[in-house]
Amino acid sequence: MAYKKTQLQALAKIKRWGARHYQQPGEFLDWALPEAVAAAPECTLIFSELGQFARLHTAGKRADPGLAADVIATIAREVRQGARNGPRQLPARVCRRLEVADSLVLRLQTPGGPGAVLVALSESAGRLGESSRVFVMALAQIIENVLQAIEIRRLNALVPSVLRAKRQWELTVDSLDRLVGLLDSHGRVLRVNRQVEAWALGSVQSAAGKSMHALLHPDCDDPECRTRQALASAWMQMLDDGDAGCAVELPGQLPQTGYCQLRRIAVHDTGEAPEHTFAILTVHCYQQRESEASAEEAAAGKLLAGQEGERRRIARELHDGIGHSLAVLKFSLEGLRREVNHSLDANSLQVIDRIVAQLRDSMDEVHRLSTDLHPRYLESRSLPLALELLCEDLAAGHDRMVIDCRADNDIRDPDADQKLAIFRVAQEGLSNAVKHSRARQVFVELTQADGRLLLRVSDDGVGFDPERQAQSGRGHGLANMRERAEQTGGTLEIHSVxxxxxxxxxxxxxxxxQDGAAEGPGDPAAPTRQRARR
Known part of the structure; x- marks a missing residue:
């Protein structure tokens, strides 16, 4: 009787303390199993969930991780083969292999998991008597209840965080300057942000259950309404393609045109019916979109201006700093060579000559980098003359390529931003032709007609596929040229095969x-400059 009383006291303690003091299942099991074994010393207890990589909890004389893993693997295999759920023993062959005389296997339900098992083992046959079996079964029930209580406490603790996150998300969506809503599979509104109130289309609460047309045209009963037809057509297209868009008329305080976008939500195997949340509706105002585009254009212009300023600073540092130091070093070595010309042997003089040649090459490279970063051709020169000098420099370094520049000398310089953009586009186009085209001839033309400046850079090289280049993600130079042109009121096209x-x-x-005249001198006798270099 005293023995049974000890077991009852252990069960009461595990039940009371487990539900009250433990927040994690692992901590509870690591404490509870030794408490139970102390009241039933003939038992070795093993607990594990049946999922992959589950942690083992053991207590008792045979609390060996290897033995426990073997037992759980055997039980998991039996479960996959459809073993019954009630209390049972391990197969006799398994007991012999594990040197176990008696056993009891109990299945437990765990919150949100594949289930678990509690196993009691004994080395002596018959040692798991009636009282011990009842004790282990009661222990299994208590463990199951405590694990559920721990999970409920964990979920309750999450509720404030979930509600707070939900509120933060609602505030984020409500702050958007466009209408965003969730639709069911029939196109009815489930939820919508507060932009519906800002556009005087009704309240958030009244929007629920409305069709898209009733939401955007609250008082419209015209069956031939163009917005109604456009929305119906876009809905059918979304069902086929996954997304669609259409123009819509926005009434009330917004008598203007908007753009509606529909995107179907992918339905995963979550057990949720598709009609709960089926599609997302987004509506922009054209006026709003145009202002956004203007803001983006202004930001891009500031970025380009900042980049040019930084290029100018780095070019100045290269030219005035490193370039000057290299020039001083070169002149010093040349002077030293003249002084020691008769006192050194031929090999030593050749070493000095090689160093001077390397310094000269380094100076040329610094000059090239400085010019690429900031085009000094443009300083106090007209745009036609700057393009001519650029072509001359490139032609001088490429003997096998003819670079022909034809720039109308009567062209008066545009404003500074446009002048720089035209030069940069020509520079990038020439650079691409020199590096990649393998051309024999490259032509650069700058003309003016019908109030427009026309730049053309062409070659007879190998060509390429512009569309494929853009898809490959390697066409950054082409994208930069197009952006420079558009930022200064121009357009750019590439034709190549x-x-x-x-x-x-x-x-x-x-x-x-600002002066209305070209910065550089003109040549009345030669309205078009033409240079070719081999």
Whole structure:
């Protein structure tokens, strides 16, 4: 009787303390199993969930991790084969292999998991008597209840965090300057953000259950309404393609056109019916979108201006700092060579000559980098003359390529931003032709017609596929040229086919600098400059 009393006291303690003092299942089991074994010393207890990589908890004389893993693997295999759920013993062959005389296997339900098992083992046959078996079964029930209580406490603790996150998300969506809503599979509104109130289309609460047309046109009963038809057509297209869009008329305080986007939500195997949340509706105002585009354009312009300023600073540092130091070093070595010309042998003089040649090459490289970063051609020169000098420098370094520059000398310089953009586009186009085209001839033309400046850079090289280049993500130079042109009121097009050469065409609405005249001198006798270099 005293023995049974000890077991009852152990069960009461495990039940009371487990539900009150433990927040994690692992901590509870690591404490509870030794408490139970102390009241039933003939038992070795093993607990484990049946999922993969589950942690083992053991207590008793045979509390060996290897033995426990073997037992759980055997039970898991039996469960997969459809073993019954009630109390049972391990198979006799398994007991012999594990040197176990008696056993009891109990299945437990765990919150949100594949289930667990509690196993009692004894080395002596018959030692798991009636009282011990009842004790282990009661222990299994208590463990199951305590684990459920721990999970409930964990979920309750999450509720404030979930509610707070939900509120934060609602505030985020409500702050958007466009209408966003969730639709069911019939196109009815489930939820919508507060932009519906800002646009005087009704309240958030009244929007629930409405069709898209009733939401955007609250008082419209015209069956031939263009917005109704456009929304119906877009809905059918979304069902086929996954997304769609259409223009819509926005009434009330917003008598203007908007753009509606529909995107179907992918339904995963979550057990949720598709009609609960089926699609997302987004509506923009064109006026709003245009202002956003203007803001983006202004930001891009500031970015380009900042980049040019930084390029100018680095170019100045290269030219005035490193370039000057290299020049001083070169002149010093040349002077030293003249002084020691008769006192050194031929090999030593050749070493000095090689060092001077390397310094000269380094100075040329610094000059090239400085010019690429900030085009000194443009300083106190007209745009046609700057393009001519650029072509001359490139032609001087490429003997096998003819670079022909034809720039109308009567063109008056545009404003500084446009002048720089035209030069940069020509520079990038020439650089691409020199590096990649393998052309024999490259032509650069700058003309003016019908109030527009026209730039054309063409070659007879190997060509390429512009569409494929853009898809490959390697066309950054082409994208930068197009952005420069568009930022200064121009357009740019690339025409090229493999083995068919390349033609870059760009045009700008002609502007004028503040003085209304070209910065560089003109040559009345030669309205068009033409240079070719081999």
């Amino acid at each position: 493999p083995d068919g050469g390349t033609v870059l065409s760009a045009s700008w609405v002609a502007t004028r600098d």
